[in-house]
Amino acid sequence: MNAAAGNILEVRDLQTQFNTLDGVVRAVDGVSFDLTRGETLGIVGESGCGKSVTALSILRLIPPETGRITAGSIRFEGEELTTLGEEAMKRLRGHRISMIFQEPMTSLNPVLTVGTQIAENVVRHLDVSWRAARERAREMLDLVRIADARRRLDEYPHQLSGGMRQRVMIAMALSCDPQVLIADEPTTALDVTIQAQILQLMLELKEKTGTAIVLITHDLGVVAETTERVVVMYAGRKVEEAPVEALFAEPLHPYTRGLMRAIPRLDIEADAAGRRPRLQEIPGLVPRLTQPIVGCAFAPRCGFATERCRTAPPPLVDAGSGHTVACWEVDRVRASAL
Amino acid sequence: MTAITDDLVLPPRRFSLWTAIRRNPTIAFGGVLLLALIAVAVVGPSFVGDPFKLSPVNRLRPPSERWWFGTDQFGRDVFTRTVYGARVSLFVGLSVAAFSSLLGLALGLLCGYFRRVDAIVMRVMDGLMAIPSILLAIALITLTRPGLGIVIVAIVIPEVPRIVRVVRAVVLSIRSQPYIESAIAGGTKNAKLLLRHVLPNALAPLIVQSTYVCASAMLIEAGLSFLGAGVPPEVPSWGNIIAQGRTFFQIAPWTILIPGTFLAITVLAVNLLGDGLRDRLDPRLARRL
Amino acid sequence: MTAYIVRRLFATLPVMAVVAIFVFFLIRFAPGDPAAIIAGEDATAEAIAQVRAKLGLDRPFMEQFVIWILQMMQGDLGVSIFSNLPVSRLIVQRLEPTVALTLSTLFVAVALAIPIGVLAAWKARKLVDRLVMGFAVLGFAMPVFVLAYILIYFFAVQWQLLPVQGYRPIAEGLWPFVESLILPSVALGVTYMALIARITRASMLEVLAQDYIRTANAKGLATDRVLLLHALKNAAVPIVTVIGIGIALLISGVVITETVFNIPGLGRLTVDAVLKRDYPVVQGLILVFAAAKVLVNLIIDISYAFLDPRIRY
Numbered sequence: 048m049n050a051a052a053g054n055i056l057e058v059r060d061l062q063t064q065f066n067t068l069d070g071v072v073r074a075v076d077g078v079s080f081d082l083t084r085g086e087t088l089g090i091v092g093e094s095g096c097g098k099s100v101t102a103l104s105i106l107r108l109i110p111p112e113t114g115r116i117t118a119g120s121i122r123f124e125g126e127e128l129t130t131l132g133e134e135a136m137k138r139l140r141g142h143r144i145s146m147i148f149q150e151p152m153t154s155l156n157p158v159l160t161v162g163t164q165i166a167e168n169v170v171r172h173l174d175v176s177w178r179a180a181r182e183r184a185r186e187m188l189d190l191v192r193i194a195d196a197r198r199r200l201d202e203y204p205h206q207l208s209g210g211m212r213q214r215v216m217i218a219m220a221l222s223c224d225p226q227v228l229i230a231d232e233p234t235t236a237l238d239v240t241i242q243a244q245i246l247q248l249m250l251e252l253k254e255k256t257g258t259a260i261v262l263i264t265h266d267l268g269v270v271a272e273t274t275e276r277v278v279v280m281y282a283g284r285k286v287e288e289a290p291v292e293a294l295f296a297e298p299l300h301p302y303t304r305g306l307m308r309a310i311p312r313l314d315i316e317a318d319a320a321g322r323r324p325r326l327q328e329i330p331g332l333v334p335r336l337t338q339p340i341v342g343c344a345f346a347p348r349c350g351f352a353t354e355r356c357r358t359a360p361p362p363l364v365d366a367g368s369g370h371t372v373a374c375w376e377v378d379r380v381r382a383s384a385l
Numbered sequence: 386m387t388a389i390t391d392d393l394v395l396p397p398r399r400f401s402l403w404t405a406i407r408r409n410p411t412i413a414f415g416g417v418l419l420l421a422l423i424a425v426a427v428v429g430p431s432f433v434g435d436p437f438k439l440s441p442v443n444r445l446r447p448p449s450e451r452w453w454f455g456t457d458q459f460g461r462d463v464f465t466r467t468v469y470g471a472r473v474s475l476f477v478g479l480s481v482a483a484f485s486s487l488l489g490l491a492l493g494l495l496c497g498y499f500r501r502v503d504a505i506v507m508r509v510m511d512g513l514m515a516i517p518s519i520l521l522a523i524a525l526i527t528l529t530r531p532g533l534g535i536v537i538v539a540i541v542i543p544e545v546p547r548i549v550r551v552v553r554a555v556v557l558s559i560r561s562q563p564y565i566e567s568a569i570a571g572g573t574k575n576a577k578l579l580l581r582h583v584l585p586n587a588l589a590p591l592i593v594q595s596t597y598v599c600a601s602a603m604l605i606e607a608g609l610s611f612l613g614a615g616v617p618p619e620v621p622s623w624g625n626i627i628a629q630g631r632t633f634f635q636i637a638p639w640t641i642l643i644p645g646t647f648l649a650i651t652v653l654a655v656n657l658l659g660d661g662l663r664d665r666l667d668p669r670l671a672r673r674l
Numbered sequence: 675m676t677a678y679i680v681r682r683l684f685a686t687l688p689v690m691a692v693v694a695i696f697v698f699f700l701i702r703f704a705p706g707d708p709a710a711i712i713a714g715e716d717a718t719a720e721a722i723a724q725v726r727a728k729l730g731l732d733r734p735f736m737e738q739f740v741i742w743i744l745q746m747m748q749g750d751l752g753v754s755i756f757s758n759l760p761v762s763r764l765i766v767q768r769l770e771p772t773v774a775l776t777l778s779t780l781f782v783a784v785a786l787a788i789p790i791g792v793l794a795a796w797k798a799r800k801l802v803d804r805l806v807m808g809f810a811v812l813g814f815a816m817p818v819f820v821l822a823y824i825l826i827y828f829f830a831v832q833w834q835l836l837p838v839q840g841y842r843p844i845a846e847g848l849w850p851f852v853e854s855l856i857l858p859s860v861a862l863g864v865t866y867m868a869l870i871a872r873i874t875r876a877s878m879l880e881v882l883a884q885d886y887i888r889t890a891n892a893k894g895l896a897t898d899r900v901l902l903l904h905a906l907k908n909a910a911v912p913i914v915t916v917i918g919i920g921i922a923l924l925i926s927g928v929v930i931t932e933t934v935f936n937i938p939g940l941g942r943l944t945v946d947a948v949l950k951r952d953y954p955v956v957q958g959l960i961l962v963f964a965a966a967k968v969l970v971n972l973i974i975d976i977s978y979a980f981l982d983p984r985i986r987y
Contacts, residue, residue: 136894
């Protein structure tokens with residue numbers, strides 16, 4: 048990877064662990080990636096692969112009583128976030144790096160008006176009066192295409208639909224013109240038609256404001272439609288990274304291939320009886336993260352796995368044109384059919 | 386922020402006594418303390434002297450090697466009386482807990498099953514709950530001649546509504562479960578089915594609630610005795626010992642402070658046990674209180 | 675909003691009706707002859723008959739009931755057997771100390787308990803939290819009269835900082851009035867405070883784990899705004915509910931506290947009436963205390979509508 052000056056966010060060897068009654072959970076185990084200005088980066092993986100924890104780690108929102116970042120570095124515009132003071136970190140959150148969450152139904156405060164929740168962000172970070180902040184909130188609601196914005200300011204979240212609430216979340220997150228927006232499964236909880244609208248809206252706003260987006264999702268369809276580059280995570284580790292076209296043209300990690308086989312496809316011809324090829328799930332279970340994983344984390348579920356896979360962790364290797372993969376058997380994988 | 390760790394895969398847990406104690410220190414502590422007090426109440430009186438023995442020469446002696454907890458204004462040994470008092474307190478507490486649980490369970494089940502009974506019983510329960518329990522108990526006791534049995538009945542009545550509400554809530558929530566609704570729609574005998582599902586579900590909240598009733602009953606009993614409206618004054622209950630110590634409190638504070646401390650410790654033990662059980666058995670309730 | 679208040683107001687009627695009926699039946703359905711019990715152990719048949727006539731127990735049952743209800747609605751709670759004074763007048767005479775004691779305890783306990791509960795939730799599992807929880811668990815197990823005597827022993831007897839007992843009306847000056855209320859309020863308030871601090875902590879802990887608190891933190895809001903606006907406002911409904919439930923504790927506690935500190939309020943009146951078996955007074959007091967509790971619950975029900983916009987009215 049080129050460590051170009053265009054990187055706004057650089058994550059290196061990030062490790063985040065949780066202390067549970069059952070032992071230490073290595074939720075994120077050595078993940079690295081870069082985000083360039085104005086870029087849309089996708090992070091994909093099954094639930095529990097550590098993608099949400101990665102996002103929360105960037106904003107240092109891991110609850111300190113249960114978990115912490117144990118190693119690695121997160122640099123935002125050259126500034127190290129892992130060691131930044133809490134007060135400085137607070138100044139950054141919601142201002143220069145914003146985040147929107149999966150559950151629009153529960154992510155807005157039910158007892159405060161929409162206007163208050165957007166305006167308080169503006170008042171906190173930009174040196175403006177409440178009156179000006181409220182005007183900014185109205186502007187943001189217009190921007191996310193909520194009709195009758197002025198009236199909506201005085202409404203409570205329960206008076207809005209799920210799609211509208213997610214628009215409010217977006218308005219809130221973008222209200223201080225952040226450089227980075229982290230969206231953690233922003234459309235998962237929404238109806239399919241609303242999903243498309245929200246994704247479209249995010250992309251449009253990105254064009255307008257130049258905000259770089261980290262889009263976290265388990266949905267490869269969403270990734271294909273919206274992102275430019277993709278990081279695939281498995282069991283707290285990055286297993287593959289590639290520009291989106293390259294990834295879909297030739298997925299190199301057996302896990303990525305497994306994910307792609309699990310997508311329903313309408314482009315394959317149905318047979319005479321109207322049947323299409325069966326969806327294939329990936330056999331086996333995600334490994335326990337309480338024990339150190341020797342070798343490749345995916346090995347127990349992988350059809351290509353050899354003895355080496357089970358004993359030594361595969362390094363990330365460059366497969367050309369920005370495509371990297373962590374797999375010992377990449378040549379065999381490449382040679383086999385998808 | 387439980388959601389973060391919720392979707393992580395965790396290994397199954399193995400049971401061991403030590404881990405159980407480490408994870409539920411309140412149950413272990415409260416339980417051991419309560420067992421110790423019950424032991425004192427059961428076997429203690431056989432090892433101590435006569436709680437009624439008067440000794441006018443040794444009036445109001447402070448705690449010493451001879452009288453561990455001192456003596457009262459009649460020269461009676463406060464230690465002996467305190468040991469006997471444990472018997473009264475625990476007996477009242479446990480009986481009230483048992484009777485109100487049974488009565489509350491029965492009424493709660495009825496309320497949960499029959500809408501019409503529910504309307505009436507719940508109004509009565511609301512009315513009873515509007516009357517502060519000590520007042521209600523006092524009022525009931527005044528009407529009859531004092532005695533241990535009457536005290537228990539008089540405390541059971543104000544405590545029953547608490548149990549009824551808990552049981553009724555369980556029945557109603559189970560009734561609205563889809564699997565029960567479909568079973569009822571399928572023609573299964575209503576009462577039998579509900580009972581089979583309700584009892585196991587009601588057990589945990591019932592046990593938790595009855596520990597609180599037990600604690601509350603011991604406090605009310607002591608309060609009643611203290612006010613002179615509880616068990617007959619000759620019974621050595623903690624409330625009576627304290628009430629009789631009032632006159633000489635300034636010169637002999639031990640007659641009040643020592644039995645009072647025992648009462649507080651006993652209530653504490655039961656409450657801790659209740660808190661621990663609640664956290665363990667009824668996590669939903671635990672999050673609410 | 676007005677419609678909501680009116681509806682809540684009407685909802686209290688059945689409760690008060692049940693209390694009234696209960697109080698009426700209490701004396702009539704008691705085992706044995708209530709008149710004989712009230713008249714005392716060695717009363718003559720004549721004396722018993724007199725009591726019976728005074729209480730109206732010699733009249734037909736339904737008539738008794740109607741008379742009782744009608745009188746009550748006019749504010750007539752009957753006449754004390756012992757002093758021959760109207761029960762309502764006795765109650766009014768004794769109202770001031772009880773109201774002063776209860777309200778001062780209520781406000782001080784709530785004003786202290788909520789901040790320490792919030793603090794404990796914020797610093798969950800840290801030392802402050804353990805201290806608060808320790809206080810709450812101990813406070814909740816501490817019988818009012820035991821605590822009262824401990825306080826008297828140290829603050830009044832040993833250090834002689836405050837009066838041992840007694841009550842000084844506010845008319846006699848603010849400081850003597852306040853001074854006479856300090857120990858009783860603390861004795862009465864500790865259990866109540868423990869209860870509120872605990873529910874505040876539990877309720878705050880639950881709220882602090884919610885997604886919207888994560889959102890508030892993701893906005894980089896100052897800690898006090900997250901705790902006191904975003905979290906506390908959401909935690910308010912259960913806290914306020916327990917403040918209401920706890921009123922029962924305060925009322926029960928008042929009866930005992932007034933006895934310990936020799937305060938001539940309603941609690942003292944109750945105990946005296948009970949010991950003298952002055953049943954009309956006991957009945958009247960039960961009604962008054964129940965009404966007070968129902969009134970507090972009404973205020974709390976109404977406050978829900980202000981605290982949570984999702985509650986429709």
